[in-house]
Amino acid sequence: xxxxxxxxxxxxxxxxxxxxxxxxxxxxxxxxxxxxxxxxxxxxxxxxxxxxxxxxxxxxxxxxxxxxxxxxxxxxxxxxxxxxxxxxxxxxxxxxxxxxxxxxxxxxxxxxxxxxxxxxxxxxxxxxxxxxxxxxxxxxxxxxxxxxxxx
Amino acid sequence: xxxxxxxxxxxxxxxxxxxxxxxxxxxxxxxxxxxxxxxxxxxxxxxxxxxxxxxxxxxxxxxxxxxxxxxxxxxxxxxxxxxxxxxxxxxxxxxxxxxxxxxxxxxxxxxxxxxxxxxxxxxxxxxxxxxxxxxxxxxxxxxxxxxxxxx
DNA sequence: TGCGCTCCTGACCAAGGAGGTCAGGAAAGT
DNA sequence: ACTTTCCTGACCTCCTTGGTCAGGAGCGCA
Numbered sequence: 001x002x003x004x005x006x007x008x009x010x011x012x013x014x015x016x017x018x019x020x021x022x023x024x025x026x027x028x029x030x031x032x033x034x035x036x037x038x039x040x041x042x043x044x045x046x047x048x049x050x051x052x053x054x055x056x057x058x059x060x061x062x063x064x065x066x067x068x069x070x071x072x073x074x075x076x077x078x079x080x081x082x083x084x085x086x087x088x089x090x091x092x093x094x095x096x097x098x099x100x101x102x103x104x105x106x107x108x109x110x111x112x113x114x115x116x117x118x119x120x121x122x123x124x125x126x127x128x129x130x131x132x133x134x135x136x137x138x139x140x141x142x143x144x145x146x147x148x149x150x151x
Numbered sequence: 152x153x154x155x156x157x158x159x160x161x162x163x164x165x166x167x168x169x170x171x172x173x174x175x176x177x178x179x180x181x182x183x184x185x186x187x188x189x190x191x192x193x194x195x196x197x198x199x200x201x202x203x204x205x206x207x208x209x210x211x212x213x214x215x216x217x218x219x220x221x222x223x224x225x226x227x228x229x230x231x232x233x234x235x236x237x238x239x240x241x242x243x244x245x246x247x248x249x250x251x252x253x254x255x256x257x258x259x260x261x262x263x264x265x266x267x268x269x270x271x272x273x274x275x276x277x278x279x280x281x282x283x284x285x286x287x288x289x290x291x292x293x294x295x296x297x298x299x300x301x302x
Numbered sequence: 303t304g305c306g307c308t309c310c311t312g313a314c315c316a317a318g319g320a321g322g323t324c325a326g327g328a329a330a331g332t
Numbered sequence: 333a334c335t336t337t338c339c340t341g342a343c344c345t346c347c348t349t350g351g352t353c354a355g356g357a358g359c360g361c362a
Contacts, residue, residue: 001154001230001268003240003261005321012254019253026337033252040322046339058338059330075260079152085301089154093301101184102170103163105283108293109226109275110154112285115298116267117152124260132256134263142259147266150236150244156350177308191351197310209309210359 003079009036010044010082011075011129017054018070018126024056024063044082051081066126075129076121086121087114154230160187161195161233162226162280168205169221169277175207175214195233202232217277226280227272237272238265 012034017025027045031038045064048054053073056064066073080086087110089097094110123135134142141147163185168176178196182189196215199205204224207215217224231237238261240248245261274286285293292298 001152001158001234001237002242003152003238003264004319005241007152008240008257011257012250015253015257024337028337034254035251037322039324042338043322043340049339056338057330058328058336059332060336061331062329062337064338080302083152086152087154089159090156091153095299095301099163100186102166102281103185105280105285106159106162106166108285109271109280109289111298112271112289112292113154113268115292115295116271117264118298118302119292120260120263120267129256129260130253134256134259138260138263141263141266141270144266147262147269148246150246151231151269155348175308179308188351190353193309194311194351200310207309208359209307209357210361211307212360213308213358215309 004083006044007079007083009034009041010048010078012036013041013045014048014053014066014073014078014126015129017064017066018073019130020065024061024065026063030064047082048078051077053077053081069127070130071125071127073126074122075124075126076118078126079121087117155234157195158230158234160185160192161199161229163187164192164196165199165204165217165224165229165277166280168215168217169224170281171216175212175216177214181215198233199229202228204228204232220278221281222276222278224277225273226275226277227269229277230272238268 013030013036016030016033027042028038031041045054049056052067054064055067056062076086085093087094089110094107094114097107099106120138120141124138128134164181164187167181167184178193179189182192196205200207203218205215206218207213227237236244238245240261245258245265248258250257271289271292275289279285
């Protein structure tokens with residue numbers, strides 16, 4: 001139940017791309033802006049490209065840009081591109097698992113876990129992220145003082 | 152963002168303990184009931200014991216039982232015992248990370264992610280799990296048809 | 303006291319992922 | 333042609349995952 005460095009980096013780089021007005025941004029600039037090891041970032045950007053989230057051009061004046069408008073790319077899209085499906089259990093989707101005995105209802109719990117993750121990750125777009133205007137359900141969650149304490 | 156086999160096993164075993172009326176349950180019985188490799192399960196139960204969730208006695212008539220009533224143990228307790236803190240980013244708690252540039256609001260997003268996981272995991276008790284009566288917020292999430300489709 | 307039962311613990315293991323680095327190739331621009 | 337920048341695969345170290353194995357320690361009972 002943790003977020004990998006790769007996913008974190010991917011979202012941060014995507015946020016920089018979302019904020020860039022027109023024209024390709026060099027990998028090096030993204031790496032500098034977010035303090036990400038350049039060569040590692042290039043691998044990540046390549047995965048984002050293969051997922052159709054980003055486009056790229058080589059050579060002088062080359063760089064990366066978003067394939068779609070920033071308000072049509074969600075954080076879930078970016079995370080899935082680099083981490084694969086969200087909330088798998090034992091490397092399988094929760095709806096495909098069969099539980100027995102007293103754990104029968106555990107499936108519903110894992111489904112609910114996935115659904116709750118989705119309500120956050122699929123509703124925040126890169127545009128929301130860069131201008132700080134998170135959807136109300138999300139900012140409500142982050143606004144609870146409890147949410148900020150470790151446990 | 153995945154649930155490990157260990158966490159899944161731990162919750163399933165805990166559910167069996169929650170359902171057992173009075174008296175210690177042998178590891179072997181738990182392993183059989185939930186189809187978990189016995190020796191692996193013993194390590195998991197040991198972790199649950201160290202976390203104060205379970206107690207145990209050796210010898211004939213020995214076995215495991217819950218240290219607290221089943222309606223006072225949440226799934227979050229069990230998951231934390233075996234997987235550590237929920238929703239860490241890059242192995243650090245989200246409230247301790249500093250984001251720069253256009254990713255500044257990403258911290259709020261990860262905080263919201265953690266909060267949303269908590270609303271599910273901290274509100275479902277083992278008692279809820281075994282009798283299938285999930286809290287209304289949780290069953291509402293699991294009731295959406297969308298929640299059951301992969302993406 | 304001894305014996306069997308069950309938990310307790312550490313060591314080990316193979317495979318894979320996390321988080322990178324390195325070296326070179328391939329397109330684009332000038 | 334030459335530089336710039338992305339593209340790709342190979343490689344690396346360390347840690348985690350999902351186990352197994354072997355033995356020890358405490359408990360109940362005869």
